Amino acid sequence: MAETYSIEQYLLDRANINDTVIRMMHGFDSRCVADLVDLVYTPEIFLDYDSRMGGRPRTTTSAEWAKKVARLHAEDDFTQHLV
Incomplete structure (x- = not known):
């Protein structure tokens, strides 16, 4: 039987x-x-941009x-990503 997934989790x-x-x-x-290296990405990254x-x-x-x-943004004066 699958474990339950609580609302808290x-x-x-x-x-x-x-x-x-x-x-x-x-x-x-x-x-x-x-x-990016220390706080976001895993040490090894699998990339699949084939499509x-x-x-x-x-x-x-x-x-x-x-x-x-x-x-990718080296030529830009600034960037602003919104989430």
């Missing part, structure tokens, strides 16, 4: 997910690669991915 999980997304967007906007960008699924490190993402 649901709300805690939801808050943790929201906090992580906000941390990620703040890391992008502040261009803080260290925050959007072509290519094959791959695994990379959090540091490598955070640096790549930071370069």
Whole structure:
């Protein structure tokens, strides 16, 4: 029999997910690669953007991915992500 999922656990999980997304967007906007690596990403990341960008699924490190993402907005004076 499956374990029950309490409303308390649901709300805690939801808050943790929201906090992580906000941390990620703040890391992008502040261009803080260290925050993305230390506070958001797991040490190893599985990426599968095949349907959007072509290519094959791959695994990379959090540091490598955070640096790549930071370069996406390198030319912008500022960014603002809203959640």
